Amino acid sequence: MTTTKTPLLEVRDLAARIGGVEILKGISLTVNPGEVHAIMGPNGSGKSTFSKVLAGHPAYEVVSGEALFLGQDLFAMAPEERARAGLFLSFQYPVEIPGVANAQFLRLAYNTVQGARGKEELDPLEFDDFVREKLALLDIDPGFLDRSVNEGFSGGEKKRNEILQMALLEPWLAFLDETDSGLDIDALRIVANGINSLRTPENAMVLVTHYQRLLNLVVPDYVHVMDRGRLVRTGGKDLALELEERGYDWLGAGATA
Amino acid sequence: MTTATAFIEQLLAGRDAKPAPDALRALRGEALEQANRLTVPTTREEDWRFTDLTPLYRLAFKPAGPSPAVSLESIAAYVTPEAAHRVVFVDGRYAPALSRSSDEAGVTVTALSAAAAESLAAVVEPRLGRIAAIDGDAFRAINTAHLGDAAVVHVRRNAAASAPVHLLFVTTQAQIATHPRVLIVAETGGEVTVLEDHVALADAAYCVNAVTEIDVAANARVRHIRVQRETQTAFHIATSKARLAKDARYDSVAVNLGARISRLNLHVQHDGEGAQATVDGLALIAGRQLADTHSFIDHAQPHCRTRQLHKTVVGGGAHAVFSGRILVRPGAQLTDSQQQSRNLLLTGKAHVDTKPQLEIFADDVKCAHGATVGQIDPEELFYLRSRGLGEAAARNLLTYAFAAEIVGRIPIPSVAAQLRGHALAQTAGKD
Numbered sequence: 081m082t083t084t085k086t087p088l089l090e091v092r093d094l095a096a097r098i099g100g101v102e103i104l105k106g107i108s109l110t111v112n113p114g115e116v117h118a119i120m121g122p123n124g125s126g127k128s129t130f131s132k133v134l135a136g137h138p139a140y141e142v143v144s145g146e147a148l149f150l151g152q153d154l155f156a157m158a159p160e161e162r163a164r165a166g167l168f169l170s171f172q173y174p175v176e177i178p179g180v181a182n183a184q185f186l187r188l189a190y191n192t193v194q195g196a197r198g199k200e201e202l203d204p205l206e207f208d209d210f211v212r213e214k215l216a217l218l219d220i221d222p223g224f225l226d227r228s229v230n231e232g233f234s235g236g237e238k239k240r241n242e243i244l245q246m247a248l249l250e251p252w253l254a255f256l257d258e259t260d261s262g263l264d265i266d267a268l269r270i271v272a273n274g275i276n277s278l279r280t281p282e283n284a285m286v287l288v289t290h291y292q293r294l295l296n297l298v299v300p301d302y303v304h305v306m307d308r309g310r311l312v313r314t315g316g317k318d319l320a321l322e323l324e325e326r327g328y329d330w331l332g333a334g335a336t337a
Numbered sequence: 338m339t340t341a342t343a344f345i346e347q348l349l350a351g352r353d354a355k356p357a358p359d360a361l362r363a364l365r366g367e368a369l370e371q372a373n374r375l376t377v378p379t380t381r382e383e384d385w386r387f388t389d390l391t392p393l394y395r396l397a398f399k400p401a402g403p404s405p406a407v408s409l410e411s412i413a414a415y416v417t418p419e420a421a422h423r424v425v426f427v428d429g430r431y432a433p434a435l436s437r438s439s440d441e442a443g444v445t446v447t448a449l450s451a452a453a454a455e456s457l458a459a460v461v462e463p464r465l466g467r468i469a470a471i472d473g474d475a476f477r478a479i480n481t482a483h484l485g486d487a488a489v490v491h492v493r494r495n496a497a498a499s500a501p502v503h504l505l506f507v508t509t510q511a512q513i514a515t516h517p518r519v520l521i522v523a524e525t526g527g528e529v530t531v532l533e534d535h536v537a538l539a540d541a542a543y544c545v546n547a548v549t550e551i552d553v554a555a556n557a558r559v560r561h562i563r564v565q566r567e568t569q570t571a572f573h574i575a576t577s578k579a580r581l582a583k584d585a586r587y588d589s590v591a592v593n594l595g596a597r598i599s600r601l602n603l604h605v606q607h608d609g610e611g612a613q614a615t616v617d618g619l620a621l622i623a624g625r626q627l628a629d630t631h632s633f634i635d636h637a638q639p640h641c642r643t644r645q646l647h648k649t650v651v652g653g654g655a656h657a658v659f660s661g662r663i664l665v666r667p668g669a670q671l672t673d674s675q676q677q678s679r680n681l682l683l684t685g686k687a688h689v690d691t692k693p694q695l696e697i698f699a700d701d702v703k704c705a706h707g708a709t710v711g712q713i714d715p716e717e718l719f720y721l722r723s724r725g726l727g728e729a730a731a732r733n734l735l736t737y738a739f740a741a742e743i744v745g746r747i748p749i750p751s752v753a754a755q756l757r758g759h760a761l762a763q764t765a766g767k768d
Binding site: 168249 | 714715716717719720721722723724725726727728730731734735737738739740741742744745
């Protein structure tokens with residue numbers, strides 16, 4: 081099985097800052113097709129920053145290092161180009177957009193990405209059929225489509241809406257930033273089932289999380305621990321269990337020693 | 338100054354000499370006297386500090402000639418399918434052939450000139466000119482001096498109009514001034530939705546000087562949608578005043594899209610305990626347009642509630658003005674009043690002046706106001722771009738959404754859809 085796959089993502093020595101403060105201090109990570117990675121770490125360790133930098137958030141400045149996505153220089157691409165190329169970020173705090181119906185937004189995003197990939201765009205009726213299948217997958221009420229994007233959604237509804245977007249946009253690589261936070265156990269199970277059903281041998285996911293419980297449901301191949309802007313340890317899924325029991329302190333101390 | 342005086346003379350000279358009922362004659366005569374005494378506002382007055390009407394005063398007016406034949410087809414774009422009643426005025430004159438009314442118990446929608454004498458005496462005379470008094474305003478004086486006809490909506494006690502009423506004011510000629518007048522009366526427990534719509538069929542410079550009076554009796558409810566879509570070279574000056582009795586409810590959405598310069602004096606008077614009002618506004622302007630809304634919410638009685646959201650989207654070198662005065666009079670305890678002024682500037686040359694003013698003379702009240710002036714939120718922009726939307730498309734969508742929030746509060750689907758389309762077209766720049 082160890083054929084030479086092209087990695088989806090290769091990050092080398094990435095350093096990035098916001099407002100003059102360096103948050104990422106040299107991160108290297110390779111993600112291959114079919115893999116699930118988890119990045120864990122205490123609050124403020126830089127987990128969210130890492131995914132935002134890769135998605136192209138304009139507030140962050142890349143200081144050094146590089147990132148190749150499907151062999152392309154990621155940092156030379158605008159955020160929308162990254163999305164069209166197949167990089168997806170599920171937001172920790174999805175933005176509310178009053179005045180735009182969710183269905184309208186989803187179709188616009190879907191068609192924009194389809195168009196950029198040279199694939200077929202869907203008219204409103206076709207899209208409606210298509211999106212309803214995906215709604216069923218995530219156990220989402222169709223009334224969801226008529227509401228304004230994320231406006232007045234509960235935390236769980238917002239996270240489901242993120243996974244719905246992932247289902248529609250079919251990315252090669254998805255960063256799921258704290259997708260599990262704020263979910264009760266039933267909602268977590270639904271979201272995890274949704275994520276699992278979207279896994280293929282060709283795509284990959286990076287779960288950015290604080291807690292181990294999502295990793296019981298979406299089992300990672302690799303667990304990385306981030307601390308103060310560096311990946312200080314990488315292991316298998318058992319590392320997550322160990323972190324759950326022992327906390328992060330033993331690693332942080334070891335890393336700086 | 339001389340231009341301004343000449344302006345009033347010019348506008349008064351165009352008065353229709355048609356005979357009017359006695360009561361209106363008295364009202365007109367008094368207004369004429371006042372109009373001759375008053376001067377038009379200048380930017381030296383606090384209330385007009387940001388809105389310079391000089392271009393209006395320089396406009397040469399001519400009396401309205403016979404209107405070109407306006408057919409139902411030519412106004413088809415403005416016909417609202419949901420409306421059961423429609424009263425159309427063309428260049429200031431009632432157009433019965435374009436109007437239609439339906440027989441509905443307790444609901445009368447008519448032109449004043451076609452109203453029954455008893456309705457005049459019982460409904461119109463006690464209210465016309467008394468809800469929106471001239472009160473030193475030259476434009477209201479001129480409008481009232483012209484009073485020959487008006488659109489009248491009357492809902493009797495406990496009657497509810499089953500479908501919206503459409504009052505359509507169409508301008509077809511350049512260099513004319515029209516003085517639309519509207520009276521909406523909902524008696525105790527009555528209910529009606531009224532669309533007041535100002536449009537043009539020719540790309541021309543003209544002046545519309547409108548006055549709307551709304552009387553909402555105890556426990557009655559009036560929904561008032563006011564759409565101003567004049568030409569980009571027109572002038573639109575208007576007063577809209579609603580008087581609310583005990584437990585009355587008034588919901589207003591005012592949308593300003595057109596006119597080189599527009600000014601809306603929006604006045605809501607809580608005149609009975611427990612009255613409630615929502616006052617929503619949107620100005621969507623570009624180019625050299627100026628849109629000015631001066632609102633005055635007068636809490637004269639206890640236990641009344643107001644929710645006001647005024648939004649402006651300002652592109653090009655346009656200028657939006659909002660002055661929102663909320664007065665809580667002594668004794669108006671337990672007033673609950675909230676006002677938000679939110680403004681989106683699309684260019685470096687776009688400009689907004691927003692001035693919320695709270696004047697509170699009662700001690701047990703809940704009043705809040707706030708104003709924001711800004712550009713597109715970078716977090717929202719990033720969110721959309723991370724979903725594949727180009728930067729321009731994302732900006733356009735967010736701009737549209739900002740406007741669409743107000744449009745979504747219009748309870749007439751076809752009008753909301755039409756205005757959404759307009760907002761979409763205006764915010765869809767080049768991607």
